[in-house]
Amino acid sequence: MTDQKENIDWKERFKNAFVLYLIRNGERPVTVFKFCEELGVDESIFYEYYNSFRSVEKEVWSTFYKEVNQALDGDSEYSTYSAHEKYLSFLYTLIEVYKQNRSYVVLRYAEVDRRSLRPWFMDSFREEFAIWTKGILDEGIESKEIVSRPLISSKYHEALWVQLLYVTRVWTNDESEDFQVTDASIEKSSALLFELMKSGPVDLLIDFVKFAYQNKAY
Numbered sequence: 492m493t494d495q496k497e498n499i500d501w502k503e504r505f506k507n508a509f510v511l512y513l514i515r516n517g518e519r520p521v522t523v524f525k526f527c528e529e530l531g532v533d534e535s536i537f538y539e540y541y542n543s544f545r546s547v548e549k550e551v552w553s554t555f556y557k558e559v560n561q562a563l564d565g566d567s568e569y570s571t572y573s574a575h576e577k578y579l580s581f582l583y584t585l586i587e588v589y590k591q592n593r594s595y596v597v598l599r600y601a602e603v604d605r606r607s608l609r610p611w612f613m614d615s616f617r618e619e620f621a622i623w624t625k626g627i628l629d630e631g632i633e634s635k636e637i638v639s640r641p642l643i644s645s646k647y648h649e650a651l652w653v654q655l656l657y658v659t660r661v662w663t664n665d666e667s668e669d670f671q672v673t674d675a676s677i678e679k680s681s682a683l684l685f686e687l688m689k690s691g692p693v694d695l696l697i698d699f700v701k702f703a704y705q706n707k708a709y
Contacts, residue, residue: 501532502540506554509547514594519544545611548599553615555592559584560623574631575685578624578651582658582677586670589662600663608653617652624648628688637688647688654680 508530512520520526523544527534541547562584563569563577572580589596603610609617628647631637637647657680662673 501536502550504530505537505540506547506550509544510551510592510595514598517598548612549615551595552613553619555585555588556616556619558588562587573634574627574636575681577627577630578685579677579681581623582655582681583674585655586658586662586673586677589659596659597663600659603660605660608656610656620652620655621648624651631688637685644688650684654684 509520509526512526520529523537524534526544527537541550559581563580566580569577569580599612600610625648628637628644628651632639632644638644658673658677661676662670665673667673
C-alpha cells in the first residue's frame with residue numbers, strides 16, 4: 492500500500508479516480524475497500540476525506556460550482572453587469588464546466604427523475620447557488636431591475652434553481668451543433684424569468700386587488 496506520508500492531495504485524487512471509474516464502468520465501485528485497493532492506498536485514508544461514495548459525488552458538484560465562481564471572479568467586467576447579465580454569465584460558464592466533464596454529467600443526470608427538484612448529488616451545489624442567487628436578486632431589487640413582491644420575491648431564487656435544472660437537462664440531451672439548443676434555452680428561459688420579476692401587469696393586478704380590498708365599501 493502507498494505510504495500515507497506521500498505528498499499527495501488524496502481528496503482530489505479520490506474524487507478524480509471515482510469519476511473516472513464511474514464513466515468507465517457506468518456504475519460505482521462495489522466497495523470502498525476494492526476502490527482503494529485498485530489505487531494502492533489503505534481504505535482508512537479514504538475515510539479521512541469522505542464518508543461514502545455519495546459524499547464524493549456531492550464534492551464533485553460542489554467543485555463545479557466553485558469553478559464557475561472562480562471564473563466569474565476573474566472577469567473584470569462582471570461587477571458592472573446587471574442581475575440578469577450576472578445570471579446569464581453563471582449559466583454559460585456552468586455549461587463550459589459541464590463540457591469538460593460531459594461523460595460524467597450525462598451519465599449522472601440520466602438517473603434523475605424529471606420531476607425531481609433536488610438531485611441528491613447537487614445538495615451542496617444547491618445550497619451555495621441559493622446564497623449566490625439571493626445576492627444578485629437583492630442587487631436587482633436595489634437597482635429596480637427586479638420588483639420586490641410580498642410572499643413572492645422570497646421564492647425568486649427557487650425559480651432560478653428550477654431553470655438551472657431545466658438547462659442542465661436540455662444540455663445533457665442536446666445534440667445540436669455547438670449546443671445551440673442549450674444556448675437558446677438559456678436565453679429564452681432566463682429572459683422570461685427576469686421579465687416576470689420586473690414591474691408589469693402582475694403588479695398592476697396586485698395594486699388593484701389592494702385598492703379594491705381597502706375600498707371594499709364602495
